[in-house]
Amino acid sequence: xxxxxxxxxxxxxxxxxxxxxxxxxxxxxxxxxxxxxxxxxxxxxxxxxxxxxxxxxxxxxxxxxxxxxxxxxxxxxxxxxxxxxxxxxxxxxxxxxxxxxxxxxxxxxxxxxxxxxxxxxxxxxxxxxxxxxxxxxxxxxxxx
Numbered sequence: 001x002x003x004x005x006x007x008x009x010x011x012x013x014x015x016x017x018x019x020x021x022x023x024x025x026x027x028x029x030x031x032x033x034x035x036x037x038x039x040x041x042x043x044x045x046x047x048x049x050x051x052x053x054x055x056x057x058x059x060x061x062x063x064x065x066x067x068x069x070x071x072x073x074x075x076x077x078x079x080x081x082x083x084x085x086x087x088x089x090x091x092x093x094x095x096x097x098x099x100x101x102x103x104x105x106x107x108x109x110x111x112x113x114x115x116x117x118x119x120x121x122x123x124x125x126x127x128x129x130x131x132x133x134x135x136x137x138x139x140x141x142x143x144x
Contacts (some may be wrong), residue, residue: 001089001112001113001116003080003084004084004085006041006045006083006084006085007079007080007083007084009035009037009041009042009045010045010048010049010079010083011076011079011128012031012035012037013031013035013042013045013046013049013055014049014054014055014067014071014074014079014125015125015128015129015135016031016034016035016139016141017031017055017065017066017067018067018071018074018125018126018128018129019129019132019135019136019139019141020066020067022066022067023066024066025058025062025063025064025065025066026064026065026066027063027064027065028042028043028046028064028065031046031065034139034140034141035139046065048083049083050065050068052082052083053068053069054067054068054069054074054079055067055068056068067125070126071124071125071126071129072124072125072126073124074124074125074126075120075121075123075124076120076121076123076124076125076127076128077117077118077120077121078121079125080117080120081117087113087117089106089109089110089112089113090105090106090109092105092106
């Protein structure tokens with residue numbers, strides 16, 4: 001399974017926000033700079049994460065973004081299921097596959113996908129932040 005760049009950027013954003021103190025706000029531009037993610041793409045991703053309740057956005061001067069819940073309450077599987085446009089591992093219908101009635105590939109792929117998602121379901125955002133100082137150093141980020 002390979003996640004889309006959109007989901008990858010969503011995870012990077014959540015990881016960065018998880019490094020901040022609970023009330024600390026950062027701007028989309030800061031996240032964009034530290035991960036070299038196009039700002040316009042990140043605006044869409046942050047808005048999506050906000051609609052899902054993972055991120056809080058504060059508009060205006062002194063505004064920014066922050067996690068809307070503790071990192072320990074953000075399950076990785078839930079993020080993937082909410083952010084990925086489709087989780088269908090294989091499309092047998094466009095164009096329609098001639099061997100579809102007797103092919104088992106789709107069932108096997110669905111089983112593999114469920115195993116992939118089950119592993120993600122065992123972890124939270126806090127599991128990705130076991131070495132915050134190392135992450136901060138790699139990002140060249142010094143939290144306030």
